[in-house]
Amino acid sequence: FPAEAGLYTASDQIILLTPENVDAVLFNSTAALVVEFYASWCGHCVAFSPIWKSLARNIKEWKPAIDLAAIDCADEQGTTVCTRFGITGYPSLKFFHAYSKKESKGEDLRGFSRDVRGLRHLIIDKLHTHEETWPPACPPLETASETEIDHFFETNNVQHLALVFETDDSYVGREVTLDLLQYENIAVRRVLNTEEGLVSKLGVKDFPSCYLYYSAGNFSRLHVQSEARAFYTYALQRLPGVVRSGKPRQTITDLIKNTTREQWRLFNSSRVYMSDLESALHYSLRVEVASHPVISGERLTALKRYMSVLAKYFPGRPVVRGLLKTLDIWLQSQHGSEIKYSAFRDILDRTVENTDAVLPDVLRWVGCQGSQPHLRGYPCSVWTLFHVLTVQAKNTASSDPREVLQAMRSYVRSFFGCRECAAHFEGMAAESMHSVNTLSNAVLWLWSRHNRVNNRLAGALSEDPLFPKIQWPSPDQCPRCHGVRGKGEHSWNDEEVLAFLRSYFSSEHILYDYLE
Ligand code: FAD
Numbered sequence: 001f002p003a004e005a006g007l008y009t010a011s012d013q014i015i016l017l018t019p020e021n022v023d024a025v026l027f028n029s030t031a032a033l034v035v036e037f038y039a040s041w042c043g044h045c046v047a048f049s050p051i052w053k054s055l056a057r058n059i060k061e062w063k064p065a066i067d068l069a070a071i072d073c074a075d076e077q078g079t080t081v082c083t084r085f086g087i088t089g090y091p092s093l094k095f096f097h098a099y100s101k102k103e104s105k106g107e108d109l110r111g112f113s114r115d116v117r118g119l120r121h122l123i124i125d126k127l128h129t130h131e132e133t134w135p136p137a138c139p140p141l142e143t144a145s146e147t148e149i150d151h152f153f154e155t156n157n158v159q160h161l162a163l164v165f166e167t168d169d170s171y172v173g174r175e176v177t178l179d180l181l182q183y184e185n186i187a188v189r190r191v192l193n194t195e196e197g198l199v200s201k202l203g204v205k206d207f208p209s210c211y212l213y214y215s216a217g218n219f220s221r222l223h224v225q226s227e228a229r230a231f232y233t234y235a236l237q238r239l240p241g242v243v244r245s246g247k248p249r250q251t252i253t254d255l256i257k258n259t260t261r262e263q264w265r266l267f268n269s270s271r272v273y274m275s276d277l278e279s280a281l282h283y284s285l286r287v288e289v290a291s292h293p294v295i296s297g298e299r300l301t302a303l304k305r306y307m308s309v310l311a312k313y314f315p316g317r318p319v320v321r322g323l324l325k326t327l328d329i330w331l332q333s334q335h336g337s338e339i340k341y342s343a344f345r346d347i348l349d350r351t352v353e354n355t356d357a358v359l360p361d362v363l364r365w366v367g368c369q370g371s372q373p374h375l376r377g378y379p380c381s382v383w384t385l386f387h388v389l390t391v392q393a394k395n396t397a398s399s400d401p402r403e404v405l406q407a408m409r410s411y412v413r414s415f416f417g418c419r420e421c422a423a424h425f426e427g428m429a430a431e432s433m434h435s436v437n438t439l440s441n442a443v444l445w446l447w448s449r450h451n452r453v454n455n456r457l458a459g460a461l462s463e464d465p466l467f468p469k470i471q472w473p474s475p476d477q478c479p480r481c482h483g484v485r486g487k488g489e490h491s492w493n494d495e496e497v498l499a500f501l502r503s504y505f506s507s508e509h510i511l512y513d514y515l516e
Helices: 022-026 043-058 076-084 116-128 146-155 172-179 196-202 229-237 252-257 274-291 297-313 318-332 341-348 378-392 403-414 419-435 439-457 494-504
Strands: 032-038 066-072 092-096 160-166 186-192 209-213 219-221 294-296 338-340 482-484 490-492
Touching: 022 032, 022 066, 032 043, 032 116, 043 066, 043 116, 043 439, 066 076, 116 172, 146 160, 146 186, 146 196, 160 172, 160 196, 160 229, 172 186, 172 229, 209 229, 229 482, 229 490, 274 297, 274 318, 274 341, 274 378, 294 297, 294 341, 297 318, 297 338, 297 378, 297 403, 318 341, 338 341, 378 403, 378 439, 378 494, 403 419, 403 439, 419 439, 439 494
Parallel strands: 032 066, 160 186
Antiparallel strands: 032 092, 160 209, 209 219, 294 338, 482 490
16 A cells, blocks of 8 residues: 555555555455545645545544545546546545445445535445445444344343434434444444333433443443543443453453563553653663764754753753753754764763762653553653653743754654654644644644544554553543534543643652552
8 A cells, every 4th residue: 555645645544545456445345435536736625635534533443344545536547547437526435335346436425525524424324325235344323122122132242232322313323333343342222212112211311322231131321421422432442341352351450460571560540650751761862862873964953952852841850850951061062063872871871979870771661561561661651751841841032832842853753763653753743733833732732643643553553452542631531621512523622631731741740659
């Protein structure tokens, strides 16, 4: 698959079609597909592309049942594909059923909505049009009857059955069903308000509302902040025993009992730990930067920017702050075209009164511990470090609101060992970092881009099953950060998010001790 084409890149989670892959993607696929045929020069297509990307993020969990693709008809190669599918105007959308035959031209979705919600509903309507060849990963989307629910546990081996009670015109139940399709030990069914037996048995008064129903016939209402898709999905994904398919069902207790690995440090998962921040400094300055014995050009500028924001804003122990300041003063006074890492290292490793190095020469993860040695750790601490720095950055007459973000961008580009991560981050930075014009925007920009990465990585191999990637902070962590817009769409309350981040990453909130 190409990494980039026209208006989209591979990290948009949209399949980029080419003459070579088009048949393999569209025909005989186990998932249905919606394809956008566009021309990169067309203004409407440029205007539609953020909506298409946003839809891809919004229905990412539905992928095994329905996937999105795009092709640039203005591209010489793309033209042949677009002609073959009879495309004459842009943007055009076509729906391909699962297991479409090779000669299929797809179904034109004329007059499609230009907003994510409308497109989602259109997709659900189209999923319903499958007849014999229902996409195998797609759970039933029809309404459930009382009889079906009565016999549900005879044929389904799940712990939880979530019933979304709603009116006929509501899509919430089906959206939540699809949001949970990659999760085990839970099934979701929609029940209409007209299903009188069930409605009165459970005493349902609100539509929509969600109930958990168990094999013994007992039930309880799912308590959420708002009766809306995002809140049901957040809550159901977190029920005990519910895990993403294929991920091990491990608990912290299992980990603590497991004596073969380094001792697990108990920690409060809603706090930042200094040990993670110092470990991030240790790894970046003694390992990542060290892999360049001579540092020059763009890399030298990146290191200077990084040290400058660390010296100004790192909220650590006084001795560590003193060290960072010394390193920064030394570095900024180097006016040659290159420096030797060994000279930088000599200062970094300085000791005070023959004790240990000021900056501990160890990795001691606490809040960033992973359930396996290869999970979390350093990348977790890099995010945490830069969130802390964006929050600590102070306004001065000469300050640049993008100072910390630019330091992060150039550090990641020049030194961050995960090159794929660096490329993705650079893509996001190039797209929108220039629009950040206040320190508050900088804090929010990093938060929202981190959430984009979380969205893309949810379910990936690098996801720790004990610390699933979520759109952060969850409604439990910050109820006021979450809200709903007019028709039940989830929305972030940016002011509340900012207040939450400013407190969460503040120096006063950082813990120096973990629970032994
Ligand atoms: P992390 O995502 O590392 O988050 C660390 C902590 O930050 C969380 O535990 C939580 O407390 C908090 N947090 C979570 N979300 C937010 C948010 N939105 N705002 C503020 N705080 C938050 N891995 C890849 O496989 N592919 C990539 O392309 C990729 N790109 C990356 C780019 C950068 C710049 C960095 C630093 C890392 C990247 N990674 C990538 C690694 C990946 O993002 C995670 O860091 C890693 O998988 C560890 O995940 P984690 O569960 O510890 O949580």
